[in-house]
Amino acid sequence: MSVNKDKVLIEVQGLQKAFGSNQVLDGITTDICQGEVVVVVGPSGSGKSTFLRSLNLLEVPTGGKILFEGTDITDPKVDINRHRQKIGMVFQRFNLFPHKTVKENIMLAPVTLKLMTKEEASAKADELLERVGLPDKADTYPEMLSGGQMQRIAIARALAMNPDVMLFDEPTSALDPEMVGEVLELMKELAQSGMTMVVVTHEMGFAREVGTRVLFIDDGKIQEENTPEEFFGNPKNPRLKDFLSKVL
Amino acid sequence: MILADITQDLYLNFIKEDRYLWLLDGLKTTLLITFFAAILGIILGFIVAIIRSTHDKSGHFKILNAVCRVYLTVIRGTPTMIQLLIMNFVIFGSVSLDKVIVGSLAFGINSGAYVAEIVRSGIMSIDPGQTEAGRSLGLNFTQTMKLIIMPQAFKNVLPALVNEFIVLLKETSIIGYIGMMDLTKGAMLIQSRTYNAFLPLIAAALIYLALVMFLTFLMNKIERRLRTNERK
Secondary structure, X not given: OOOEEEEEEEEEEEEEEEEOOEEEEEEEEEEEEEOOEEEEEOOOOOOHHHHHHHOOOOOOOOEEEEEEOXXXXXXXXXXXXXXXXXXXXXXXXXXXXXXXXXXXXXXXXXXXXXXXXXXHHHHHHHXXXXXXXXXXXXXXXXXXXXXXXXHHHHHHHHHOXXXXXXXXXXXXXXXXXXXXXXXXXXXXXHHHOOOEEEXXXXXXXXXXXXXXXXXXXXXXXXXXXXXXXXHHHOOOOHHHHHHHHHHO | OHHHHHHHHHHHHHHHHHOHHHHHHHHHHHHHHHHHHHHHHHHHXXXXXXXXXXXXXXXXXHHHHHHHHHHHHHHHHOOHHHHHHHHHHHHXXXXXXXXXXXXHHHHHHHHHHHHHHHHHHHHHOOOHHHHHHHHHOOOOHHHHHHHHHHHXXXXXXXXXXXXXXXXXXXXXXXXXXXXXOOHHHHHHXXXXXXXXXXXXHHHHHHHHHHHHHXXXXXXXXXXXXXXXXXXX
16 A cells, blocks of 8 residues: 555646636646545635546646656547546546446446456456445446445446546535445545545545545645645645635 | 118228228338338437537537538428428439338438437436546447447437327328328228218228327337336
8 A cells, every 4th residue: 555656657747727718727737656545625616626537538638748657648649548447437426327237337348348258347346346345236226326335336336447546526525424434434445455546525534544645726726735744734825724724 | 771871881981992902001101101211210310419419518520510400400490291292303303213212211301300309308318427437437439328328318218209200100191292102092092982081081090090009008118118227
């Protein structure tokens, strides 16, 4: 679970994103190394979700570069689908496929992309369902599950691709309070297993406990980044101080 | 006495000269045209719907989208009858082509416009998060469409689609205008021989009704099967 500073997975260089005249990201530069758990916090509308969604090009940047494992994925000539296979993503609203059973949700991508045979994917799905603590839900449809269960399945679905990095876009924001814990617990286990993670969240406890580095984004810029201890114990940026005073 | 009259009428309208065959032959034409037109309509409709909704969401396919919009405007803005007549007397006016093909083309192109808008509304009704989930897993656009969006969209629009095919089936009754004998024309032919409007027209109406009821029955069955993933 140690951070490997020599192995940069994602290199973000001067990332820009504008929607029309609205400059949401205004030059973000940072490296995400193997084994890191980077937690991104910031006020709503600060661009933190856009930043995360740019990392797998769900949002196409309007400037700057993103190097994933050495390849500039903002280059239109790059086959983005191949790189996305290695970048797992978990959404605020789960986005499970409602017309597929839980197990089919997990098996769909690896089988369709011919990365696994049906049998291999099925075994992998069983293993993942065990890991997220829902082995008895294999044949149910997502609609029958609680929010917390859906999010754990969504995590399993992303893990089925054996990603090198996992992106979490406010994974607990749509959950009832009593279900937040089970999802955070799973994410913590994932971090401890050595998974590289980038997490946009409002859960400051998670940032403090599990994060290896915390980014504060506001106005489309990284205003401050530091280890959780320094970040929460000794914030320097006045906006961060203001932000922390409101959320802590 | 009355019973004898009715028997006599039935004999005149359906049995004599094997006149019931006019209805049956007509029915065959009606079904054939409806079938081919529906297939063409589905193909055209899905293609147009995918182009239009992709354009609306991502801005791709600018030129194709413009072509589609012209197609929709023209087809939905003019009567089916006129389209059929133009197809027969203008476009294929100087070529002798099997009328089944002419009719299927006219009705298929017409139906495609309506299917397109139905399917497009289905695609647009699916949460964009579904596309994002599919794409984030590394599926390409076509795989995402085929495996994730279309199955859900299809379920949502099935009743509207079946309704469109019911309309199509009944609308083929104007095909007599280009000289084809369909179910309606068959009934009119009997009427012209027997001077009796009631029996042949009622017979044709009952056959249409039975067909529509059968389609509705089929749809209900499919719908029930598609709903297995919903809370009971």
